Amino acid sequence: MITHILLDIEGTTCPTSFVSDTLFPYAYTHLEEFLNEHKENNEIQSLIDEAWGEWQADTDPSSKDLLSKALMKNSSEIENICSYLHHLITIDRKSSALKDLQGRIWREGYEKGDLCSSLYPETLEALSKLKQQEYILAVYSSGSISAQKLLYRHTAGGDQTALFSHWFDTRTGNKKESKSYSDICIAMNIPVEKVIFVSDSYAECDAAEKAGMSVLFSLREGNPEQDPHDHKAIKDLWYLFDYLL
Numbered sequence: 218m219i220t221h222i223l224l225d226i227e228g229t230t231c232p233t234s235f236v237s238d239t240l241f242p243y244a245y246t247h248l249e250e251f252l253n254e255h256k257e258n259n260e261i262q263s264l265i266d267e268a269w270g271e272w273q274a275d276t277d278p279s280s281k282d283l284l285s286k287a288l289m290k291n292s293s294e295i296e297n298i299c300s301y302l303h304h305l306i307t308i309d310r311k312s313s314a315l316k317d318l319q320g321r322i323w324r325e326g327y328e329k330g331d332l333c334s335s336l337y338p339e340t341l342e343a344l345s346k347l348k349q350q351e352y353i354l355a356v357y358s359s360g361s362i363s364a365q366k367l368l369y370r371h372t373a374g375g376d377q378t379a380l381f382s383h384w385f386d387t388r389t390g391n392k393k394e395s396k397s398y399s400d401i402c403i404a405m406n407i408p409v410e411k412v413i414f415v416s417d418s419y420a421e422c423d424a425a426e427k428a429g430m431s432v433l434f435s436l437r438e439g440n441p442e443q444d445p446h447d448h449k450a451i452k453d454l455w456y457l458f459d460y461l462l
């Protein structure tokens with residue numbers, strides 16, 4: 218019997234467009250202003266240093282080209298590092314310094330009221346109902362745990378973080394590797410057969426299934442993946458109830 222529901226966020230509880238059309242552009246636009254405002258803060262300065270280190274070690278020709286141009290110009294350190302971080306966002310490359318900064322920019326945006334997360338229309342009602350029925354809800358998303366909590370803290374329906382008992386991000390492991398799902402079960406102290414995982418990525422569903430979890434593929438309009446392959450697909454979270462009996 219399923220007792221635990223492990224949920225992806227983007228494409229599963231929250232439209233991918235909120236992340237791509239709201240969150241990422243917000244961080245992009247506010248990056249320079251944020252760094253200038255907080256450059257005296259030691260944590261921010263060490264993130265700037267970390268980004269410089271990443272840039273110097275970056276072997277991508279476009280990044281190297283940008284670096285030699287930056288070194289020739291008389292721009293400020295912040296202008297330079299912004300040009301690199303903007304470049305990383307444009308080419309959709311992962312960077313731990315960038316990820317950390319984006320999280321901090323979003324936090325400020327949510328706290329200022331500039332940002333409010335937009336979930337699917339049924340998300341909160343369906344999850345509340347599951348929680349009422351004593352299912353244990355957990356999050357597994359590639360966004361950092363602090364970004365996950367921000368997203369659920371600032372919803373149109375208020376702070377929803379209490380819905381979830383466990384939070385996992387890629388520090389647990391890659392979402393496309395089955396070991397990550399086994400490790401999540403160890404962390405939740407629950408046999409893998411008691412967990413159902415929902416995601417809009419069939420490769421993630423494959424990995425979870427390989428670990429022994431039940432899986433459902435979230436098939437939504439607007440999601441980049443529209444082919445569930447061998448997985449059962451659900452059109453919204455209400456369909457989850459059909460699989461929990």
Ligand SMILES: [Mg+2]
Nearest residue numbers: 225227228417
């Ligand atoms: Mg997803």
